[in-house]
Amino acid sequence: MHTASQERLSEGERAFVDQVITSRTGCPGALLGILESVQEHHPNKYLPVQTLEYIAAQTNIALSRIYSVVTFYALFNLQPQGDNTICICRGTACHTRGSRNLLQSVRLALGLGLEDASETSEDDKTLLTTLDHKYTVRTVACFGQCALAPVVEVNHRICGHVNERTLQREISTLERESY
Amino acid sequence: MPNKKLSIRIDGELISALEGQTILQAAKVNGKYIPTLCDLEGLTPVGACRLCIVEVSGIDRLIPACTTPIQDGMSVTTTSARLTHNRRISLELLFVERNHVCAACVSNGHCELQSLASAMGISTVRFAYNYPKLGVDLSHPRFLLDHNRCILCTRCVRVCADLEGAHVWEMTSRGIHARIMSDLNQRWGDSRSCTNCGKCVQACPTGALAEKGCAVEEMVKRTDNISSLIQRREVQA
Numbered sequence: 001m002h003t004a005s006q007e008r009l010s011e012g013e014r015a016f017v018d019q020v021i022t023s024r025t026g027c028p029g030a031l032l033g034i035l036e037s038v039q040e041h042h043p044n045k046y047l048p049v050q051t052l053e054y055i056a057a058q059t060n061i062a063l064s065r066i067y068s069v070v071t072f073y074a075l076f077n078l079q080p081q082g083d084n085t086i087c088i089c090r091g092t093a094c095h096t097r098g099s100r101n102l103l104q105s106v107r108l109a110l111g112l113g114l115e116d117a118s119e120t121s122e123d124d125k126t127l128l129t130t131l132d133h134k135y136t137v138r139t140v141a142c143f144g145q146c147a148l149a150p151v152v153e154v155n156h157r158i159c160g161h162v163n164e165r166t167l168q169r170e171i172s173t174l175e176r177e178s179y
Numbered sequence: 180m181p182n183k184k185l186s187i188r189i190d191g192e193l194i195s196a197l198e199g200q201t202i203l204q205a206a207k208v209n210g211k212y213i214p215t216l217c218d219l220e221g222l223t224p225v226g227a228c229r230l231c232i233v234e235v236s237g238i239d240r241l242i243p244a245c246t247t248p249i250q251d252g253m254s255v256t257t258t259s260a261r262l263t264h265n266r267r268i269s270l271e272l273l274f275v276e277r278n279h280v281c282a283a284c285v286s287n288g289h290c291e292l293q294s295l296a297s298a299m300g301i302s303t304v305r306f307a308y309n310y311p312k313l314g315v316d317l318s319h320p321r322f323l324l325d326h327n328r329c330i331l332c333t334r335c336v337r338v339c340a341d342l343e344g345a346h347v348w349e350m351t352s353r354g355i356h357a358r359i360m361s362d363l364n365q366r367w368g369d370s371r372s373c374t375n376c377g378k379c380v381q382a383c384p385t386g387a388l389a390e391k392g393c394a395v396e397e398m399v400k401r402t403d404n405i406s407s408l409i410q411r412r413e414v415q416a
Contacts, residue, residue, distance in 0.1 A: 062346030
């Protein structure tokens with residue numbers, strides 16, 4: 001739940017949002033494109049509440065409408081994302097090939113803890129970010145790469161036939177790169 | 180230019196209706212009853228509840244009457260065993276999705292969901308109940324929102340956006356996690372765009388949106404007020 005924030009956007013951010021809105025005014029369904037560009041522009045790849053409020057004010061689109069669009073599409077984030085994204089497929093094929101174990105081993109390796117009962121009730125989507133904002137772990141329903149099951153996407157690169165060892169290796173590579 | 184007159188058949192009876200009308204509108208004008216929960220006269224139809232499904236000859240699948248415009252020579256069937264079967268399933272699934280406890284509801288006896296179910300003779304539900312844990316928003320000074328009784332018909336969303344112009348309500352998330360929410364998922368009382376007009380409360384078919392201070396069975400909705408308001412607006416325009 002968000003409370004109305006009094007914080008203002010910085011001058012630069014406002015200029016960027018204004019420019020995106022102007023470049024897309026008039027075309028139908030402009031909101032999706034605006035939100036996508038603005039999120040991509042943000043260093044933490046998310047849409048802060050202040051930005052949503054600013055977009056609503058500038059485009060005359062109702063706040064509720066914007067929030068509805070943002071929560072409908074899995075692409076949009078309302079929380080700051082980590083520098084690296086590890087996306088684990090939880091589709092049927094990947095599940096039978098052990099993607100639950102992969103998810104749990106990643107969570108343990110990154111210190112995100114194991115699932116608790118409250119999460120399993122809404123377990124169609126997991127989205128966790130480490131406290132140091134280095135990693136985000138998320139799940140997806142299906143990549144459409146079932147022949148490569150289990151599939152894990154590391155920073156938008158698809159890895160097939162992943163097991164716990166190869167996944168561990170991927171994480172240590174990311175760890176090395178960040179230094 | 181006035182709209183062209185088309186002739187269609189509803190349950191075998193020949194009727195004439197205006198081009199651009201939906202099957203549901205044409206049926207209503209001619210006194211034919213089609214059950215519906217999400218439709219409210221004057222609001223944009225969305226086809227959310229799937230109770231107004233009808234059979235159209237020549238088309239194999241069932242068609243929602245509220246969003247389908249009539250065509251000349253169309254032959255529509257509004258009651259059949261197949262339709263009853265499918266409407267029943269839709270209704271039962273509505274009951275399964277939330278916690279509809281009629282005996283403790285302010286709208287008991289005046290609820291569109293309840294009266295439709297009893298008209299169709301639904302006394303039991305064949306599916307397992309979901310029993311979701313849902314909240315009640317009491318932050319508004321005059322009204323309350325109880326997610327347990329919501330059927331996601333989006334009447335409140337449309338009445339607020341189309342008629343009041345405030346656009347306080349919208350759906351958030353999707354599928355089984357879909358909820359009605361105001362502004363940026365704020366509490367209703369904290370919403371800055373709400374004008375406290377209460378149109379959403381009157382439009383709501385169940386007790387999900389209700390006036391505060393009502394005891395069980397005391398919340399009577401005035402959907403006719405909403406419809407006549409829309410009609411008068413259209414005459415003015």
